[in-house]
Amino acid sequence: MSEAQKIEVNTEFDVFMARMQVRNLARAIGFDITSQARVALATSSLARALRLGDIYRGYVLVNGLQAEGRSGVQVSCKVFSVDDFEIGSRALADVKWLVDELTVEELPSNELQVTLVKWLV
Amino acid sequence: MKEDSKTVLIVEDSPAQALALEQLLEDHGLKVLWAADGQAGVALAREHMPDVIVLDIEMPRMGGFEACRILKEDARTADIPVVMFTIRDDAMTALRGIDLGAVDFIPKDAFSNTVLLETLRQLHILPEATGAPDALPQKPRNKAGNAGLPGRATTGPEQGG
Numbered sequence: 001m002s003e004a005q006k007i008e009v010n011t012e013f014d015v016f017m018a019r020m021q022v023r024n025l026a027r028a029i030g031f032d033i034t035s036q037a038r039v040a041l042a043t044s045s046l047a048r049a050l051r052l053g054d055i056y057r058g059y060v061l062v063n064g065l066q067a068e069g070r071s072g073v074q075v076s077c078k079v080f081s082v083d084d085f086e087i088g089s090r091a092l093a094d095v096k097w098l099v100d101e102l103t104v105e106e107l108p109s110n111e112l113q114v115t116l117v118k119w120l121v
Numbered sequence: 122m123k124e125d126s127k128t129v130l131i132v133e134d135s136p137a138q139a140l141a142l143e144q145l146l147e148d149h150g151l152k153v154l155w156a157a158d159g160q161a162g163v164a165l166a167r168e169h170m171p172d173v174i175v176l177d178i179e180m181p182r183m184g185g186f187e188a189c190r191i192l193k194e195d196a197r198t199a200d201i202p203v204v205m206f207t208i209r210d211d212a213m214t215a216l217r218g219i220d221l222g223a224v225d226f227i228p229k230d231a232f233s234n235t236v237l238l239e240t241l242r243q244l245h246i247l248p249e250a251t252g253a254p255d256a257l258p259q260k261p262r263n264k265a266g267n268a269g270l271p272g273r274a275t276t277g278p279e280q281g282g
Contacts, residue, residue, distance in 0.1 A: 016230040023236060033243050034219055037226045044228065045212040094212035 004063040009053045018060040019044040022075055025062055029071050030120055039118040042098035043075050046114055049091030050079050072119040079112045127246045128152040130171040132162030132188060134180040145234055149247055159183030163191050166198050173246050178207040186221060193222035202244050206237065
């Protein structure tokens with residue numbers, strides 16, 4: 001499995017970059033075109049829901065998964081200095097429709113981490 | 122252009138964006154048709170049976186979602202892959218396109234051409250790449266987007282509509 005890729009997000013362009021990295025990884029793992037689109041769109045939709053690259057800074061961590069004989073893509077968005085943990089809650093619900101798993105963690109120091117996973121079926 | 126070139130139908134209301142796509146695809150040896158709205162796009166698809174349709178969403182007269190629905194309900198065109206190629210990239214919009222039968226949903230950004238070419242390879246519209254990527258991602262120089270005059274498109278909005 002490939003090493004995790006970390007994309008610092010300071011601007012919207014960085015979100016595009018993250019989306020591209022996710023799509024490339026999904027293709028490499030063997031996702032079909034539609035599933036590549038789903039997980040890539042989930043990434044940018046998640047970043048947008050979190051206002052990442054807009055009012056907040058942070059990073060996107062893209063990782064290939066292998067567990068219980070199946071492969072998948074994991075994308076974690078970490079947001080620094082969040083002052084409103086309700087941000088994008090509606091959009092997060094929309095993102096969940098595109099992937100298999102979505103978890104939200106409130107971390108110390110006002111950090112928020114949202115992780116999505118899409119499995120290869 | 123080879124006689125056996127695959128045909129791509131671009132349904133896009135922006136002549137500048139259609140021209141840029143046309144240039145990109147022709148540079149890769151594909152035949153290109155253009156319709157400027159969904160209604161004309163459906164008519165051209167039925168007439169020419171392209172190998173793939175690249176469909177914008179927001180267009181006059183008939184948008185991409187409605188065009189996609191009609192194409193997928195018509196037995197003649199149902200099997201033609203539809204790629205949504207759009208400025209919108211929110212989850213719900215993407216899901217709607219995919220639910221209507223689009224095979225891919227590509228937001229227009231700095232990487233969209235690269236993604237589109239890769240999708241066309243995976244659909245076997247283009248041969249597999251053997252060398253460097255076609256268009257390395259790079260930061261856009263300005264917000265203006267594509268340049269060009271709207272005169273070279275193969276088929277304009279009034280045809281086939």
